[in-house]
Structure formats: C-alpha cells, structure tokens
Amino acid sequence: MSGDPTDAALVAAARSGSDAAFSRLVDRYQQPVRLFLRRVCINPADADDIAQDAFLAAWSKLRTLRESEQFKSWLFSLAWNKARMAARTAVRGRERDTAWQGERSVTAEPQTEMAIALNQALSQLSEDQRAAVALCLAGGWSHADVARILEMPLGTVKSHVLRGRQRLETILGVK
C-alpha cells in the first residue's frame, strides 16, 4: 500500500480482513470524531467511550457501507447516532429533562476563559443545534454533508447553524 492511501482503499482492505487498514482509519479520524463528540455529548467524559462504540460499529457494519469514499461522513453519522442513544439513556436513567444542559457544565472542566465561555454557550443550544454548529462551524463540514450525517433536511441544518451561530454570538458577546 502506498504512503497515503485513500479512505476507499483502506475500507476495501479492512473489508477483506485487514486490521492494519482499519487501524489507519482509526488513526485518521479518532481526533475529529472525539472532538465532535465532546462538543455534543451530555457528559463530555463519556465522549471517548461513545467514540469507541462508534468505531466498533463501523468495523461491524463496514460491509453495509455502499460508497467507500463516504467513510468519514458515515463514521460521523454512526458517532452522532451513538451520542443520541447515550443521551436518551442518560436522560431516561436520571429522569431529568434538563440533564443535557446540567451535566455539561458540571463535568466539563476546561481551563481557559474562552473554552469555558464556549462550553457554557454550547450548553445553551439544543442537541441538534449543537451538533450542526459543531460540524459546520467548528468542523468545517458543508451543510449538505451535515444534513447527510445528522439525517436532517438541508433547510433544517441551515436553520440550526444560522440560529446556533446567532445564539453563540449573542451569548459570547462577539456580535
């Protein structure tokens, strides 16, 4: 295999049983996936566990991926679904409707003022808004890609990003 194989090549190799190929995919995407999950999870401390579950699901379902070059967005979609399931389980378990916002401010312990401010501002957004903002504004994804990842209509994603941005700017005082 060459120095920098494409996702499609690595997926094909992983499908035929190559752990090394899947390992390279993990190296390539563990950082952005974990960062995304830390931004959207109820409890950021659980983000890495959810990321592990997402990669494990990707390994198990690799043969169901139709377009190998879409591995990255497919992986983020799996991660998003895992995060949503974890959120529902947590909220159900604790029987608290406001767990989403309450847990974040307690468990996330950033050091810098800007990180603290952003964390608190993000906790004011809805789950879907936060995911759309995390992917579009922080991750640099296109609206169309985010619509595919979050399984939402394109217009809904644009609305989430626009309103999320406005809310963040207002809260952070950068408007």
Place this chain on the structure above:
Amino acid sequence: MRADDPLQAFFQAEETEQAIPAVDRVFKAELMSRIAARRFRVELLVRLVIGFALAIAIGTSLPVLSTAILQSPAEIGMVAISLVASGIVAFLGHAWISRGGQAARFNLF
C-alpha cells in the same frame, strides 16, 4: 467558517484545551482489543453453529448411509466411505483456508 469569524477563536481555544492527540495509541489499542474480542466471539459462534449443523446432518443421514453401505458389496462400501471421508476433509480444509476476513460480515453482538 470565515477566517475572520469571531467564533473561530473560541473553537480553536476549546480544541487546544481538549488536547486530543492526532495519533492516540491508547485509544487505538483499546479499540483494537475490543475488535479482536468481538471477532473471537463471532468466530466461536459461527464454528459452534457449523459444528451443530454438521452433527445434525450426519446424525440424520447415518441410518440411510449405513443401510446403503451394508446392502452394497464390501469393496464398494469401503470405497464409498473413503470418498465421503475425503470429501468432508477437503471441504473442511477449504473452509479453513478461505476463512480470512469473513468474520467481519457477521454482526451478531
């Protein structure tokens, strides 16, 4: 996001704060060990199912086979047994050699 976007600085500060390494050996090692454990469970289950199916197939076909062998001349019976045994060994050998990468298609756990 635009380069002069005021939110960009906040996201970058938060990203730096998270300090997730580009290559995290601990994360990867833990994940790959979970994958190995799952593969082991899947292969074990597949082998158990195959073994069970073979046992049932042999059990149900044994009366027919033994009757046919007993009713045929001794030489033909021995040849038939040898052929069946060789076929089973060849099939199992082929299945063993070509087993690589097949476990990943199962999603049982």
